[in-house]
Amino acid sequence: MSTSNWYTGENYDPDPNLKIWLDGKIIPVGDAKISVFDHGLLYGDGIFEGIRSYNGRIFEREAHLRRFFDSAKAIRLNVPWTFEQLDKAMDDALEANGRLRPDQDAYIRMVATRGVGVLGISPIRTWKPQVYIIASTIKMYPPEMYEQGMPIIVSSVTRNHNNAMPARIKSLNYLNNILAKIEAHDANCPEAIMLNAQGYVAEATGDNVFIVRGGQVQTPPTSAGILEGVTRATVIRPVTSIDRRAIGHGKVGPITRQLMEAYENLVRNTPKEMSAAERGLAGRAV
Numbered sequence: 001m002s003t004s005n006w007y008t009g010e011n012y013d014p015d016p017n018l019k020i021w022l023d024g025k026i027i028p029v030g031d032a033k034i035s036v037f038d039h040g041l042l043y044g045d046g047i048f049e050g051i052r053s054y055n056g057r058i059f060e061r062e063a064h065l066r067r068f069f070d071s072a073k074a075i076r077l078n079v080p081w082t083f084e085q086l087d088k089a090m091d092d093a094l095e096a097n098g099r100l101r102p103d104q105d106a107y108i109r110m111v112a113t114r115g116v117g118v119l120g121i122s123p124i125r126t127w128k129p130q131v132y133i134i135a136s137t138i139k140m141y142p143p144e145m146y147e148q149g150m151p152i153i154v155s156s157v158t159r160n161h162n163n164a165m166p167a168r169i170k171s172l173n174y175l176n177n178i179l180a181k182i183e184a185h186d187a188n189c190p191e192a193i194m195l196n197a198q199g200y201v202a203e204a205t206g207d208n209v210f211i212v213r214g215g216q217v218q219t220p221p222t223s224a225g226i227l228e229g230v231t232r233a234t235v236i237r238p239v240t241s242i243d244r245r246a247i248g249h250g251k252v253g254p255i256t257r258q259l260m261e262a263y264e265n266l267v268r269n270t271p272k273e274m275s276a277a278e279r280g281l282a283g284r285a286v
């Protein structure tokens with residue numbers, strides 16, 4: 001991959017028919033605008049969630065919403081919506097895009113920015129935070145890699161130190177991860193493992209990591225400085241080589257395969273998780 005021009009040349013404009021939930025309204029994507037003075041854009045000052053919906057059902061909706069509000073609290077951003085309102089807003093965004101149907105999967109991106117402010121980093125001189133929800137799809141790794149495995153690298157980019165930018169805050173500033181991703185792309189790999197400042201495995205650029213060792217599944221502790229992934233307890237990635245060294249037999253192993261199947265079964269067949277409204281959580285403090 002050349003360093004000067006690595007763009008694919010494809011058009012990545014969103015589907016013009018996409019509807020966005022922005023500030024309480026469902027509007028066409030072309031009208032969904034955030035100010036150039038928004039501190040989310042100027043300084044990466046904001047937080048987000050990435051949430052999956054399988055067969056029209058949001059997976060672990062409560063866990064994701066909790067993490068959203070926890071991230072906001074950590075950066076002292078007052079989300080101008082309640083837990084229950086955003087819970088419903090996710091369904092509204094799905095429905096507006098025909099993705100509540102049982103034959104539909106989706107990827108939901110919920111974002112809260114610090115909002116419009118004066119130039120200068122202080123969040124004190126900002127106006128109301130902006131919240132929006134995209135209900136669309138996401139492309140992760142090439143499908144054949146889930147069968148055949150994937151080559152990855154160990155990045156030279158250290159995962160943010162917890163005292164600098166705790167990884168458990170899902171902030172709008174992902175440059176730490178992006179630098180590692182660039183390094184992976186340069187090595188023709190789709191993913192990179194990031195080590196923490198002590199040299200221990202932390203996580204990948206957008207995923208938690210697991211290893212099958214001696215028949216056991218192992219994953220770094222949250223104290224390694226990682227995002228507390230919602231999928232962490234159930235998912236495993238079929239990694240077969242790191243830095244060109246084969247992992248195991250260099251193929252997707254039986255435990256990985258078993259976990260992948262169990263995970264797929266779980267997300268598609270778990271009874272529908274109740275929304276906050278259904279659980280009677282209206283108005284609860286978060």
Ligand SMILES: Cc1ncc(COP(=O)(O)O)c(C=O)c1O
Binds near residue numbers: 050177206228230231
């Ligand atoms: C840095 C990072 N680690 C881990 C994950 C996995 O988290 P989850 O399983 O909650 O999606 C993500 C997901 O976006 C991430 O960005």
